[in-house]
Amino acid sequence: MNTQSQQKRKTFCGFTTLQIAGLTLAACIWFIMTYVASPPVGLSKAGWAATEIMFMMIVIWITDALPSGLCAFLIVILLALTGATDWSSKNTPNTRILSALIGFSAKETWLIAAAFVLGMGLVESGLGRRVTYSIMSIKIFARYV
Structure with missing residues (x-):
């Protein structure tokens, strides 16, 4: 595909309609899973947050709304911010970041x-x-x- 037809497909701020729909759907998934739906019985809040992030990233990858490298970086940031990977008894920002990055070791x-x-x-x-x-x-x- 040449660059002229790629430029014609861009709609808003350089994003295509599919990319905008993907980001919107990911935001809707986040809102619904955070504020509307409750976690299933037996699933912790951290597990529910990790599931939420997984569903959001699947939508973003399918729609190609963001580059893959940015998505991978975003996953680590979201896991640290939500405390989904916090395995220690201390719930400090340091332990959250360390537990989010421990898989890379x-x-x-x-x-x-x-x-x-x-x-x-x-x-x-x-x-x-x-x-x-x-x-x-x-x-x-x-x-x-």
């Missing part, structure tokens, strides 16, 4: 992030396609393709 998180970065590098550089074609050109594998 796991080795598995960085392994998955590195896999995504390497995969993107293989696709963007064209190396993945060249390796695939090289494997497909080998006589042993050519009869199965």
Whole structure:
């Protein structure tokens, strides 16, 4: 899609109609889950806040209302602000931030992030396609393709 047709699709402050609808729906979900609906029996307030954030982010991702990196950063901020990840007995801003960021200290998180970065590098550089074609050109594998 060229830039002229992209500029025609923009409606308000650089957002498309779908993006505006996504942000509006996310705000409605937040309002309803915070002020109208009550958490199910057995679910804590922190669990309800985490569920609320999850539903909001799903709507924002589906409608592509905000960039993915901003959404990921927004999730950490919202989890810290709502206290949804506060596992300690102290409920101070320091412990809220630490508990929201504790998932990034796991080795598995960085392994998955590195896999995504390497995969993107293989696709963007064209190396993945060249390796695939090289494997497909080998006589042993050519009869199965």
